[in-house]
Amino acid sequence: MTELTANTAVMRTYKEYGRPLWQRILFTREAAVYGALILVIIVASATVRNFATPITLNYLLLDITPILLIALPMTLVIITGEIDLSVASIVGLSSVTLGTLHQGGLPIEAAGLAALVVGAIAGAINGFLITVVGLPSLAVTIGTLALYRGLAVGLLGTTAVTQYTEFWKDLAKSKIGGTTIPSVMILFVILALVFAILLHFTAFGRGVFAIGLSPEAARFSGISVERTKFILFVLSGVVSALAGIYYTLRFGSARGDNATGLELSVIAAVLLGGVSIFGGRGALHGVIAGVLLIGTLGSALRLASITSDVINIITGTLLVASVVSTSVLAWVRRKRIRPGGKKPGSAADTKG
């Protein structure tokens, strides 16, 4: 049985089991992200005025909740080797659905449910085009990015629907008990646990990893590649719709261009958190740490009155650096394994 895995052309090993346990835990990508996160928190608390205040944590978590939510299914999607660029447009579409239906008289609960259904349908369309028609996910999701955003903007124009019941708006921003942690964190923790169990502790999750490593081998192992990918895209759509509902209630404004550009933040955080863009590798806790890192960095910089464009430069550079560093490390490792041997580049990567 092990001959199958040993014969794959791609030599990607993620843990050299010859190393001691402490090395295997500390020298991983995820540990690096944790380290960076703790470092940023310490430095910011010491140097930035007003950072170590209760209200900072509150605003920080409120701001990054959409990214946290969407990063969960996005991790699974990227691990299978696909990508979903349309998540931000689904956020906008669900926001507009919520707004227009509520404005049209529907109670907010029903409008919210409708928004979730819209998100599921959007994800299903993505999934259909990718799995049944067989189109590459990059192209499809670029198209649906434009399509869903276009539908959202088309429905509302550039008006915003800003009348919502106080109860739901307050709920979106309410805090747990006497702490400053927003209540949406409960929702996020539940979803994170669900996804973590799904990815790391079920056969479905192992199937996701297998598809990322080699779709052919996964198919021969009996995993239904198409069905798995379809489910992942539907999940991505539903969670994006949920994030859209939260976004609308938190800002109290449903607009066609809500959350434009959010997909970049999500992908940046996911890749920063150790998920390989080639698929087959990654862990959810790393992704959560990645989102927290980007969010904390952004919050600290904003408080230090550094403008958001610098924050964007840093995010972009982090994204590039995180992916390039993986490549560089892999190259260094290859060179060390075969000293003075063949040039590493000739064993051509089959992906990318």
Add this chain to the structure above:
Amino acid sequence: MLFHTSTRSTRRAGAFAALAVTVALVATGCAAGSETPAGETGGDANLAITFVPKNLGNAYFDTSDAGGKEAIEEFGGTYDEQAPAEGTPDGQVSFINTLTQQQVGGLVVSANDPTAICDAINEARDAGIKVVTFDSDTSPECRDLFINQATSEGIAKVQVDLIAEQIGDEGEIAILSATANATNQNAWIELMKTDLAANHPNIKLVEVVYGDDDDQTSFDKTAALLQTYPNLKGIVSPTTVGIAAAARYLQTSDFKGKVQLTGLGTPNQLRDYVEDGTVTAFALWNPADLGYLAAYAAKALIEGDITGAEGDEFEAGKLGKYTVGEKGSVLLGDPYTFNADNIADFNF
């Protein structure tokens, strides 16, 4: 990968370690949370005032905020300006949240939407920050004072009068507005429609388009308007960004001179177009004075001189004394018409 059981236990260990670290982080956050933030001490008023216009890169707000800066430097406070790049309601919310965290003394805001930023502003007010709106208001409950440049009726009327005069009181006109939600825009447009219906029955308003206070969008929307309505006689643009972009398009277009353009604009931006006849006349007030007055109003609120109730009086430096009117609004003055005769006298 699928057959190594040791992977699973290492993964489990990793997952629990992750959970532990996250819990530790959250606990740190809560522990830090038990410190009380430094409140304002009784004696020294916090005169750090930040201007939050609708968006950045807008010449009108550059001028008004510069007026505010002048006032703040006069009375020894600290000035800052923060705004999103695009005029969206949720963009402003993030900045207001950050300013709340930074515990500034006062905010001077021109709102992109009457209700969307209310929650953020109320949180700021709960933290002791005074909030003054200027140029574009929010709902009156959300803010302490509103500095209005002129009455909305006056602003609407002057533009309708100008366009009616320029097109001979009959024909098709269109409005090129800013963002669709802006309180002031919508107020003026409604009043313009009422004025047209009541006093100018031969003028037909064919469409209201939105340039989003973005130069390129306004430019393209003007082109589209001229394409779509071949009988258009006039365009009214109650936004300085829109009128400047429309004038620039008209200048190189066949419609120059045939389609009249008016609205609210700054003399510096429109001087070329007035001199070559693309624009005959337009209106505005002095935005620098508006910012100046708003800064002094914020100062009066912070120092406790006034509370924003009707009848309160406060000093506004070189502009003199001002009284608060109904619903917490303070009037700057009347709109002013600029044309070829007087445009050389102004520099803003």
Add this chain to the structure above:
Amino acid sequence: MTNLTLDRETFGTRVLHGVGGFLRARETGILLALILVIVITTAKNPNFLFSNDGFRDLLLTPSLVMLLAVGQAVVIITRNVDLSVGSTLGLTAYMTGRVFIDFPGIPIIVVFLVGILFGALLGLVNGALIAFAKVPALVITLGTLYAYRGINVLWTGSDRINASDLPKDFLALGTARIGPIPVLTIIALIVLIAAGWYLRNQRGGRELYAIGSDPAAANLYGLKVTRRVLVAFVVSGSLAGLAGVLYAARYGTINSQAGSGWELDAVGAAVIGGVAIFGGSGSVWGAAIGAYLLLTINRALPILGVQDFWQRAVVGVLIIGAIVLDRVLALRTTKKLAEARDNHND
């Protein structure tokens, strides 16, 4: 294709084959769609085509996106993508304005060169990271999209370049014409013809197709993959730089958001124009026609009575339609080739 018997083709047959090929080409379909849109819109409002302004705008407005689309096509053909072109355009446009303000009297041709070189530099950063570090282009250009736009906003501050800051003859370029055709469109056409000729007739161009078709095979075959990919991104960057200079000439006012979102139009135009997202096929002509189709539809929508808010949705439908069509055609070709192979084996 599969001519198994070596017939001597007559000149007439060759012409027929050529015409048939032309008619069946993907690009022709797009061209027909474009003509159809123009005809329908002009029927509704003759000013769309026949007025002075209308004809000028019809040719002028899409020429900027056409430059981006041509560069994008070159990159997509190598099985990569360049999402940073919008930010490159914005950065170059702002730089153009700054150069005119800080160096008054500088000749316009120098500014053009500076813009193109600057764009090439930005493209080089992309290309180096992608070619040498062997990282997927999607991720790198996503990062540089963020980073370049951030640099642009940082540099701009809350400032803007106004039309009054730029020299009058530069601005006049924006609407000047040679005969009935705007100067900017002529520039874009020259670039298009050059790119099309290079891709079709020069070895470097053909190698780009090979790399996109099967990178592993290209590598084993000995093609200089790294160098070609680098060049592709430099070309994309320089065209974005040129488009930035032209943007400054056309619009005159440049703020920090210039070109924001244009990368989607560029990718969309290329995909609609028949450039397969998986690389290895398509042409810059198709991408150019795709750019014109996209932007003409945008301008036609308000005239046809559709709120122009729906134009994004139209773009999305077109992109999806185009890739589905490509897939269906590819499946049919594979089936035909398989059948021919089976027939040949009899």
